[in-house]
Amino acid sequence: MKRLLFLLTLLGSSVHLSAGPPLTKSHSEGKFSDAEIEATIKAKLAKSKIGKDGFQIHVKDRVATWIGTTTVMQHKGAATRMAKAAGAIHVLNNIKVSGDAGLPVGRNLAGQPRHVQVKPGAPEDGP
Numbered sequence: 828m829k830r831l832l833f834l835l836t837l838l839g840s841s842v843h844l845s846a847g848p849p850l851t852k853s854h855s856e857g858k859f860s861d862a863e864i865e866a867t868i869k870a871k872l873a874k875s876k877i878g879k880d881g882f883q884i885h886v887k888d889r890v891a892t893w894i895g896t897t898t899v900m901q902h903k904g905a906a907t908r909m910a911k912a913a914g915a916i917h918v919l920n921n922i923k924v925s926g927d928a929g930l931p932v933g934r935n936l937a938g939q940p941r942h943v944q945v946k947p948g949a950p951e952d953g954p
Contacts, residue, residue, distance in 0.1 A: 859914045862886075863914070864886045864914045865885070868909060868913045871912075872884065877897070877906060880895055880896070889916045891913075891915035891919070892921065893906045894921050895923070896922065897922060903922045
């Protein structure tokens with residue numbers, strides 16, 4: 828009986844050992860090569876709204892470096908988050924935001940003070 832129990836235990840452990848490492852990798856575990864991280868970022872970039880800005884990405888030693896310019900301030904942050912999600916351990920974001928980013932559209936671009944017209948009306952009752 829002991830021998831049977833020993834054989835079953837041995838068989839069970841050998842099956843567990845022969846299963847090997849998991850077949851899927853996780854970006855957060857840091858098991859991806861520079862080429863895999865860069866390919867993942869480029870694939871995400873092609874599908875995203877920020878892809879039209881023409882950013883360049885390079886990965887070395889799992890450090891992602893972004894290069895480019897944009898007129899949308901939020902695209903710079905999105906690029907950093909994209910690289911981190913792809914497995915980069917650090918991001919050097921050299922994306923420049925042009926001076927036109929965040930300016931209001933239409934009149935008053937010169938920074939002139941705005942004038943308000945107050946029309947006389949019925950006085951409001953106080954609280």
